[in-house]
Amino acid sequence: MDDIIIAGGGIGGLTTALSLHHAGFPVRVFESVDRIQALGVGINLLPHAVRELDALGLAGDLAANGITPSTLAYFTKRGQPIWDEPRGLAAGYRWPQISIHRGLLHTILHSAAEAQIGADRIHTGCHLDRFVETADGIEATFIDRRSGAVSAMAKGSMMVACDGIHSVARRHFYPNEGMPMWNGSLLWRGLADGPPVFDGRTMLWAGHPRQKFVLYPVLDVPGGLQQLNFIAELRTDATELAEREDWNRPGDLDDFLPQFEGWVFPWLDVPALIASAPGTFLFPMVDRDPVERWSFGRTTLLGDAAHPMYPIGSNGASQAILDARTLTGCLLCHGDDIEQALQRYDEARRPATSSIVLANRGLGPELPMQLVEQRAPDGFERLSDVITPDEILDVTDGYRKMAGFSLQQLHDRPSLAEMQY
Numbered sequence: 001m002d003d004i005i006i007a008g009g010g011i012g013g014l015t016t017a018l019s020l021h022h023a024g025f026p027v028r029v030f031e032s033v034d035r036i037q038a039l040g041v042g043i044n045l046l047p048h049a050v051r052e053l054d055a056l057g058l059a060g061d062l063a064a065n066g067i068t069p070s071t072l073a074y075f076t077k078r079g080q081p082i083w084d085e086p087r088g089l090a091a092g093y094r095w096p097q098i099s100i101h102r103g104l105l106h107t108i109l110h111s112a113a114e115a116q117i118g119a120d121r122i123h124t125g126c127h128l129d130r131f132v133e134t135a136d137g138i139e140a141t142f143i144d145r146r147s148g149a150v151s152a153m154a155k156g157s158m159m160v161a162c163d164g165i166h167s168v169a170r171r172h173f174y175p176n177e178g179m180p181m182w183n184g185s186l187l188w189r190g191l192a193d194g195p196p197v198f199d200g201r202t203m204l205w206a207g208h209p210r211q212k213f214v215l216y217p218v219l220d221v222p223g224g225l226q227q228l229n230f231i232a233e234l235r236t237d238a239t240e241l242a243e244r245e246d247w248n249r250p251g252d253l254d255d256f257l258p259q260f261e262g263w264v265f266p267w268l269d270v271p272a273l274i275a276s277a278p279g280t281f282l283f284p285m286v287d288r289d290p291v292e293r294w295s296f297g298r299t300t301l302l303g304d305a306a307h308p309m310y311p312i313g314s315n316g317a318s319q320a321i322l323d324a325r326t327l328t329g330c331l332l333c334h335g336d337d338i339e340q341a342l343q344r345y346d347e348a349r350r351p352a353t354s355s356i357v358l359a360n361r362g363l364g365p366e367l368p369m370q371l372v373e374q375r376a377p378d379g380f381e382r383l384s385d386v387i388t389p390d391e392i393l394d395v396t397d398g399y400r401k402m403a404g405f406s407l408q409q410l411h412d413r414p415s416l417a418e419m420q421y
Contacts, residue, residue: 001157001335003028005140007128007169008162009036011102012303012320014109016160018056019328019417021117025335028154029113030126030142032163036110038103039248041189041281042218042229044069044203044314045100047093048405049321054095055415061108066100067201067217067226074369075206078379079265082372083392087203092407097314099203099218099229101191105317126152128168131159133297158298158338160327162320165245165288167305173296180245180286180308183361185209185235187285187311188251190277191218193225197268200226206263206270208373209363210235213263213270231311232256232274233285241284251280285310287361290354295342302327307353310360315403319356322404323349325416333421344421355402365399368392 004020006013009031017027045053045062053059070090074082088097113122126142129150138159142152161169165180196217197204203216212233217226234256253275263270274280288308294301303320327345334341356364363370368387376386400406413419 001025002137003154003156005030005138005154005156005159006162007140007159008032008164008303008305009110009122009124010162010164010303011106011109011317012324013160013162014106014113015053015056015321016162016302016324016327017113017117017122018109019052019324020331022056023328023332023417025331027117027121028156029117029122030128030140030152030154031122031124032127032145034125036106036124038101038107040102040106041191042099042216043102043105043317044216045098045105045321046314046318046403046405047088047095047097048410049318050098051095051410052321052325052416055325055417056112058108058112059095062098062100062105063096065104065108066098066219068096069099069203069216070199070201072203073198073205075204075265076369076372076376076379077207077211077263079206079263079267080379080383082383082387083368083389085396093410095410099216101218101227101229102317123152128161128163131169131172131299133299138298158300158342160300160302161305162302163305165286165304165308167301169299170291170301170305173293174291177288179241180288182239182241182284182286183235183310184237184239185233185285186256187283188232188256188280189283190230190251190274190280192228192230192273192277193221194228194273194276195224196226197228204268205366205369206265207233208369209366211259212366212369213260215268215273228273230273230277232260232280234259241286245284245286249282251282253280255282287357290350290357293346294350295339295346298338298342300327300342300345306350307357309353309357310364312360312364312366313356313399313403315356315360318405319353319403322416323353326421328417329419330421332417348421352402352404359399359402365396367395
């Protein structure tokens with residue numbers, strides 16, 4: 001087989017490259033930016049994604065550079081406990097959940113790709129501009145985004161478009177889709193060093209969908225402190241984006257800190273933690289409608305190019321990793337017929353991720369927090385008067401099954417790259 005062209009060198013693109021390389025397929029990666037840097041804030045990898053990265057030999061490096069949380073806990077806006085549940089290894093999974101700085105995750109994937117695939121096969125400064133399908137493959141043209149000059153031309157047996165929420169390949173197939181859809185929520189994300197909260201292995205969500213605070217550690221640092229990732233979320237009534245979202249847009253404390261001034265709990269001073277961060281990044285909560293097809297001939301979509309979703313339930317990066325491994329399995333099963341392999345990948349992954357996109361719009365696993373806010377906005381004396389454990393379990397267990405990381409689902413099947421499609 002000729003080279004497989006991978007457009008995009010983010011988490012999805014690099015995982016795809018490593019997975020295909022491990023399976024014996026030749027790959028070339030073309031990334032838009034001139035230099036891959038350790039950017040961003042915290043990210044979570046769920047056990048089903050860690051299981052697939054473990055098959056690539058990376059789980060140890062990831063766990064050594066992150067935190068393996070053991071508990072997820074929900075609280076009200078007053079700091080009253082609603083629910084907690086074990087996560088990862090503490091919940092009986094064979095693989096942990098991993099909280100890690102997104103930049104560290106990206107660095108680990110990039111370093112592994114350079115070492116295993118070869119640095120000469122990872123091309124930067126190459127933004128996908130256009131492509132055509134030929135009788136026996138794909139011809140793609142890449143440009144320097146700043147100058148518009150052609151920076152590379154590639155011929156391959158197929159192309160995997162991992163070029164994000166503003167995917168050129170997706171726009172090629174869906175030219176009238178327009179901008180991503182915004183639900184009115186704004187997220188201010190940041191990192192701050194601080195003492196461990198609870199046992200130092202707890203992820204916590206406090207509040208409700210119109211005002212929420214998320215906190216989890218991503219790294220143990222000297223002095224008994226931790227690097228804590230936080231998200232402060234406020235929902236507005238607007239739904240039209242004034243400008244394109246940007247993960248690196250600086251936030252302004254004056255725009256959101258006053259709304260959290262009263263969030264001082266016995267176990268966490270939210271405004272003090274936010275104020276101690278070197279800075280924040282502002283991002284609107286956006287996604288796109290599920291589409292009816294990802295694979296077209298010898299080209300397919302993957303990750304955010306295929307299924308951009310709200311950052312609810314720790315699913316964005318995890319689902320891209322599952323895409324990569326499923327695609328590998330489909331090519332191993334149908335490598336002599338690329339179009340059939342891509343169609344099987346489409347059929348295996350698209351319905352599952354479409355369900356997650358829509359569930360996240362309906363609050364996903366955060367629904368119990370909204371129910372408590374609706375039923376007891378001024379607090380409660382007994383939680384059982386407000387919501388039952390069965391109500392919460394129906395939501396949380398249902399979400400795990402839909403997202404593909406229920407304990408039984410994960411332990412009953414082989415790695416996605418080893419399945420028959």
